[in-house]
Amino acid sequence: MGRPPCCDKEGVKKGPWTPEEDILLVSYIQEHGPGNWRAVPTNTGLLRCSKSCRLRWTNYLRPGIKRGNFTDQEEKMIIHLQALLGNRWAAIASYLPQRTDNDIKNYWNTHLKKKISKSQSSDHHHHHHNSSRSSDNCFLSSPSSPENNHTISSSRGQWERRLQTDIHMAKQALCDALSTMDNTQKSTTSIFPDFMNSSTTSSPKKGLLLSTQKQCQTTTTTTTTTTTTSSSSSSSIYASSTENIARLLQGWSKNKTTCPKKEHSSSASTDNHNHHSTLERVDYDNGDEQKPKIDHVVFSNNQFSKNEAFQSLFGTIESTEDNSPYSDFSHQAVSPEASFFEQESKPCTTTLSVLEKWLFDDCSMQQHCGSQTQDHDLIDMPLQETADFV
DNA sequence: AAGAACATCAACCGCTACACT
DNA sequence: GAGTGTAGCGGTTGATGTTCT
Numbered sequence: 001m002g003r004p005p006c007c008d009k010e011g012v013k014k015g016p017w018t019p020e021e022d023i024l025l026v027s028y029i030q031e032h033g034p035g036n037w038r039a040v041p042t043n044t045g046l047l048r049c050s051k052s053c054r055l056r057w058t059n060y061l062r063p064g065i066k067r068g069n070f071t072d073q074e075e076k077m078i079i080h081l082q083a084l085l086g087n088r089w090a091a092i093a094s095y096l097p098q099r100t101d102n103d104i105k106n107y108w109n110t111h112l113k114k115k116i117s118k119s120q121s122s123d124h125h126h127h128h129h130n131s132s133r134s135s136d137n138c139f140l141s142s143p144s145s146p147e148n149n150h151t152i153s154s155s156r157g158q159w160e161r162r163l164q165t166d167i168h169m170a171k172q173a174l175c176d177a178l179s180t181m182d183n184t185q186k187s188t189t190s191i192f193p194d195f196m197n198s199s200t201t202s203s204p205k206k207g208l209l210l211s212t213q214k215q216c217q218t219t220t221t222t223t224t225t226t227t228t229t230s231s232s233s234s235s236s237i238y239a240s241s242t243e244n245i246a247r248l249l250q251g252w253s254k255n256k257t258t259c260p261k262k263e264h265s266s267s268a269s270t271d272n273h274n275h276h277s278t279l280e281r282v283d284y285d286n287g288d289e290q291k292p293k294i295d296h297v298v299f300s301n302n303q304f305s306k307n308e309a310f311q312s313l314f315g316t317i318e319s320t321e322d323n324s325p326y327s328d329f330s331h332q333a334v335s336p337e338a339s340f341f342e343q344e345s346k347p348c349t350t351t352l353s354v355l356e357k358w359l360f361d362d363c364s365m366q367q368h369c370g371s372q373t374q375d376h377d378l379i380d381m382p383l384q385e386t387a388d389f390v
Numbered sequence: 391a392a393g394a395a396c397a398t399c400a401a402c403c404g405c406t407a408c409a410c411t
Numbered sequence: 412g413a414g415t416g417t418a419g420c421g422g423t424t425g426a427t428g429t430t431c432t
Contacts, residue, residue: 016400016426038417054418055401090420105421106399 013047017056021046025053026061034062059100066098070107078104079112 017025028044034057037050046053059065070078074096081092089101089108096104 014402035418050417051403051419052401058419059400087421101420102400109422110398 011047012049012052014052017048017060021048022056022061025056029057029061055102059102064098065100065103067103070099070111074099075112078108079116082108082112 024044024046025040028040032043034054037054040046040050040053041048044053048056077096078092081095085091087105087108089105093099093101093104
């Protein structure tokens with residue numbers, strides 16, 4: 001026994017990642033595929049611990065990640081799921097395939113928690129003066145809001161509620177997976193066009209949902225238009241501004257336009273022709289002082305073009321009218337090249353049509369008639385009844 | 391204009407479950 | 412079965428940006 005530790009604490013770099021480090025990491029993963037994180041720092045020469053590399057990849061560099069503002073639909077979904085699942089961010093993230101658990105967690109802590117508590121306090125105030133139920137706030141009116149959830153939990157037990165939810169989700173996922181096997185276009189008609197079409201999801205860990213979702217991993221998704229917006233625009237620190245990553249990629253693409261597209265390495269690559277390529281210099285046209293000046297990147301064991309690596313990884317990045325730095329990620333996320341990573345890193349997410357309906361019908365229903373039967377129907381649905389979904 | 395207060399979010403830390411020997 | 416390492420998760424921190432006074 002006695003495997004070496006994943007990293008020695010001394011000499012391990014911490015803090016924000018630089019473009020050079022990102023390139024090294026992405027290129028290595030493009031070549032070898034994600035996984036075996038312990039070997040990544042050694043083989044890339046990165047002075048980072050394996051954990052840090054994995055986190056950087058899963059949260060920021062992995063294709064298919066949508067960044068920027070959350071849509072109302074995403075927001076509502078997070079609120080519902082949080083009420084149902086608690087702070088199981090990875091589980092919640094699995095229903096929002098283009099969002100990372102870290103992103104959702106941050107968004108919850110910085111936005112939604114306040115929003116809900118604010119609504120609750122106002123609702124409480126409203127209740128204090130008027131016993132009638134407020135119907136103008138879907139968060140409060142939702143029976144699955146934390147407030148109501150407390151009642152459910154106390155009467156039934158959180159674990160049981162979660163189990164029921166998982167079972168239901170799993171069955172629904174299986175149902176949808178089977179129904180969409182022959183109809184890959186179906187998912188594009190989802191009422192979640194922004195984020196339900198990705199074939200990626202995190203948390204490769206066990207779980208009912210995962211096991212069923214895997215059945216539709218072969219489903220090919222189509223490119224969708226995203227409604228991403230740029231984040232803080234004036235960050236001077238690379239790692240705090242993901243725009244720079246997009247710029248980096250754009251820089252790659254510009255250099256790449258003259259090169260014929262190579263076959264994408266869709267497996268832990270046998271693509272050895274890259275190994276002796278050299279890296280073209282990256283130049284940006286926006287006068288960004290953070291321009292990476294990388295001419296060659298040499299791995300401990302091989303040397304290959306990062307340009308080609310990115311090309312292979314993300315496909316040809318087109319310049320679009322949309323200046324959103326994330327649009328490139330979003331579009332390329334579903335490129336054939338990226339599909340390798342998507343399939344590797346996240347199982348396919350189904351259309352979840354019933355879930356969608358439940359989540360959003362509820363909100364609209366609450367808004368219009370204040371009914372609260374629908375959520376209870378799902379949450380309190382006996383196990384026997386959930387079996388009817390399949 | 392300056393600085394204090396607040397908001398945001400990338401990254402780290404510590405824990406746990408699982409895999410491996 | 413025990414010991415150890417790894418991957419993943421959730422909580423927390425701290426650097427940076429933004430707004431307020």
